[in-house]
Amino acid sequence: MLARRPDTGLPLCPSCLETLVRLVPPWCERCGLPRAGLPVACPDCSRSRPRFDACRAVFAYAGEARSLLLAFKHGRAFELAVPLGRAMSAAAVLGGVADADLVVPIPTTVLRFLRRGYNQAALLARVVASTLGTPLEGRALRRVRDRGSQGGGSRAERARRARGCFAVVRPAAVAGRRVLLVDDVVTTGATASECAGALKDAGAAWVGVLAFARAVPGL
Numbered sequence: 001m002l003a004r005r006p007d008t009g010l011p012l013c014p015s016c017l018e019t020l021v022r023l024v025p026p027w028c029e030r031c032g033l034p035r036a037g038l039p040v041a042c043p044d045c046s047r048s049r050p051r052f053d054a055c056r057a058v059f060a061y062a063g064e065a066r067s068l069l070l071a072f073k074h075g076r077a078f079e080l081a082v083p084l085g086r087a088m089s090a091a092a093v094l095g096g097v098a099d100a101d102l103v104v105p106i107p108t109t110v111l112r113f114l115r116r117g118y119n120q121a122a123l124l125a126r127v128v129a130s131t132l133g134t135p136l137e138g139r140a141l142r143r144v145r146d147r148g149s150q151g152g153g154s155r156a157e158r159a160r161r162a163r164g165c166f167a168v169v170r171p172a173a174v175a176g177r178r179v180l181l182v183d184d185v186v187t188t189g190a191t192a193s194e195c196a197g198a199l200k201d202a203g204a205a206w207v208g209v210l211a212f213a214r215a216v217p218g219l
Contacts, residue, residue, distance in 0.1 A: 010083050012064055021060040023214060031189055032056045032214060050189050052196035052207045056095030057214035058087045061185050065213045069184055073120045084212050085127025092132065097208035100180035103129040103136050106195055107143040125182035128210065140170040141195060166195050168202035175203030180210055187215040
């Protein structure tokens, strides 16, 4: 279900807040996309099950939510990490993914980190971990291959580009643990699924995904 909700705590004027589209139940129990009826797996997740156990986001990736993320990700608006991360923490509680042992950011490439100077997912993960009172494990997961930006391309193409790009470098930190993966935006879920697969192959008991925004078909 989609709902327009202005009570976000985000630095936006009232008219901009009204344009935000919050993601609320009912949704697919796994990927978190809105769907009518009971919270069971959507057709996409039934056909091609992602490796993560649940994915939740605060808003649809459109309008002012997209503008906020672009300012944060490319405009060096670091001050947005706190309100965005706090909104994500609230969504984690409401979405049933807050019961985790560790918070782990989805890693970026070394080249992208050097070019940008920061990993936006790591900044958000720090706020989420602090707000939820969950330990942050920022070095458990590493990007070991770079097949280019995930922007554009079909679901299958994104999955192909993400395959084999991530590795757990501290298996002991995640073995038997419930892990909450944090990213700024989820589009098809290919990157999140690949990261979750690496964590589960290293022994993680459960992997949830939390993002500020989620691409929703039709928006």
